[in-house]
Each structure stands twice: as structure tokens, then as C-alpha cells.
Amino acid sequence: MTSVEAGVRTGALPPGSPLPTVRALAAALEVSPATVAKAYGELRRRGVVGTAGRAGTRVRDRPPVDARAAGDPVVPTGVLDLASGAPDPRLLPDHGAALARVAAAAGAPAGYRDAAMLPELHALATGRLRRDGVPVDALAVTSGALDAIERLLQAHLRPGDRVAVEDPGWANLLDLVAALGLEPVPVRVDEDGPTPDGLRTALARGARAVVVTARAHNPTGAAIGSRRSAALRAELARRPDVLLIEDDHAAELSPVPLHALAGATTSWAFVRSVSKPYGPDLRLAVVAGDEATVARVVGRMRLGSGWVSTLLQRLVVELWTDPGTSAAVARARDTYAARRSALVAALARHGVPASGRTGVNVWVPVRDETRAVTALRDRGVAVAPGARFRLASPPGVRITVGPLGEDDVEPLAALVAEALTAPGRGTLT
16 A cells, blocks of 8 residues: 555656555565555545446546655646636736735734634625625635535544535546545436435435536536426435535636525535636635534634634625626627537538537547547647546536637537548648
8 A cells, every 4th residue: 555655756656556456465565465556445435536338447647645746647748728717818807907906905913813704705795695695604714616615524424424416527626526535326427416316316316515616517418497496305304414515616607606505404515616717726614514514614613723713704705806807707708608619510511419508618528538649649639538537427528618719610520520530641730
């Protein structure tokens, strides 16, 4: 186990690397297969490796080890990066003026006693959430959406507990669930989000928590509509003891209204991050929920990081109240929508089905992910393999629309169609 972790840490075993079979490694080390199986089991419980069916045991995409080779795959020079899942930097609002206003009004440095959620941020977040139909029984602020989800899961669950997760779903969440020693239970996703049948099955299998994406689902772009919301609420009503975590990371970037599930169970949390609309460096999310659930998050933070910087909170207040920033976010929303719809339509003209209702990604089902990713890379385009996002769902690739220009859409669709059928020589730069 120590040698595997060392290999991950040094980069000798990069993400996705296959490990020898239990019998092969036992023979090589001249130890009992039971010893190797136990070590592999511990590595799985810690989220360092995962079982990939016939593909055997492999290093996870984001193992909880300070690995030199960790992170997204390196995109070669000259290859168009459509694999990152990140927002387009050109569409992010400028922080300069807001930072200047924060600096001018900063006053005396805040002390330990003064560190908490700023009243101004609390009031703004409460108003914005309630306008979207989210009840605000209690409110907290965390260092981003994943930080909030981690604290929520740790406060309610123990290693070995089952968590219902979307399949396909957010790769970072799948890695977090593994690192916490929890067991993911897949819930099938269609264009309207988690399916009621999938949720019912996961709950029947003993899931103690459910994590869903309200809209801009990563990687498929699904969004929960009013009818789907009602159906999911009906399933959750049968299990009011389940912890419900709802992720609305896109927030203002989404072109469709929110149909929240918040309050469908006794313990619930609605998480809204500012990173996608306002900038990935803004590590802040607001968490609404029932009083007991939010109190657990706040209490756990006090024992660790303590609080989210009040300077960062003031910057978010400035951005939320600046008309120019609001206009920039609205332009970004409309631009992403145009890029997604244009790419989905162009792919359809080439006979390639795809989905991308909301968010910054388009999901393309494929027969062979490795072949598709390799063929597109050879044609000058990097896309993300679906294996990073899947548990039991069919293969696919994720295409991020952030870097696309209007003139890129049609050539890209042609390259994707070509890559999924036969080798070719076209490239996109």
C-alpha cells in the first residue's frame, strides 16, 4: 500500500494507471493474495484507487494524495483545450473596480471575534435565494461548493455509508465520496436531471444522503424542471430521514429557472457557489438549509479553518451589487447558451446526438471513449473522457464550450463526427 501511494505521490503512477491483479502482485512480492487484497481494499476506502470492472483496479482521477502528476491531463501545445470544464476567462467580470472599493472601505483589520458571515452578505444571499424559491431557515458561507458538500457529508455520515450520486456526475464529487470512505450509489440522469426511478432504486439500496445538481449538470447540461422536481420530491417524501444536498453551482449563468428540491427532507442543504459566474478564484459558496444541518457546518468550520475571509465576502458583496458585473454575467450566460445550442445543432446535422441544455459543457455519447478522445486529440482537439464522470452509465465524452468561437462550431462538429466513424486528417486550431 505504501509503495502504491508513493508512486501516486511522485507521479510514477499517474491518474488512471492500472495496478497489477491481486494474484500477480502477490506472486511478484511473494506474499499472500489476502495481504494484497487487504491493501487494495484500504486504498479503495481511502479513495486512492477505484475498481473499473473488467479494466481492473486503477488510480483514481483525483486521488487524495499530494501528487506531482495530479490535476487535469496536460494538453499538448497546438491542441484546442475543450476538456477543462472551466468558464471562459474572457467572459468573467473584471474584479479590479470591486477590489478597489473593498480596499477603500476596509477599515481596521477584522479580529477572531469579528470573523463570521457578514450581515451584508447574509442579507443579499437571503434575498437572492428566496427570489428563486429556496427557503432560508439558516444560512452559512463556505470556501466553495465542494467544501460545503464535504462538510455536510462528514457531519451526517460515517465511512461505509451509501450516498446517491448522479451517473454520469461531477467527477470531483465522485472522488470526494471515495476519499471519505463512502459508497456511491448511481442515479441515472436524463435531460431533466436525476430520474425518479433511479432515485427510488438508490434509496431502496440504503442511501443515507442524496447529492443532486439543480441545473447546469456536469457533464450533461441537464436541468431539473417543474415536473421532475415534483416527482423527485415525491420520492424523497418517502424517506424524510435522508440528507438532501442540492448543488446550484451555475446560479446566474443558467438560462432556465430554478426548481429547487430544498426542504423535501428533514435534513437538507442548498449550495450556491460564485466561482462559475464570477471567477474560479472566488472560493465562496452560500449554504441554506435547516437550522440543525447548517449549525453542524458552522460548528465544524470553527474547529478547522474557522471562517471564510471577510475580505473575500466583501468582494462578493461588491460584485453582487454592481450593475456592470450583473450585465457581464448576463452576457456570459447568453454566450454560453448560444455556443451550446450551436454545437448541439451542428453535431445533430452530422448525425451525432449530444446534450447540453445548460452549463458550459456538451455531452456526446460514444461507443469507445479511448478511441474518441485519441482520434480528436490527433485532430487537434482535447476533450474529457467520460470515464471520469461515470459509475454504471454508458460511455461518452465531455466537450467544454468555453473556448469556442462562432467560426469553430461547424468545423468542430465535423471533426467529432469524423473521429467517431473513421480516421481522418482534419484539424482544428
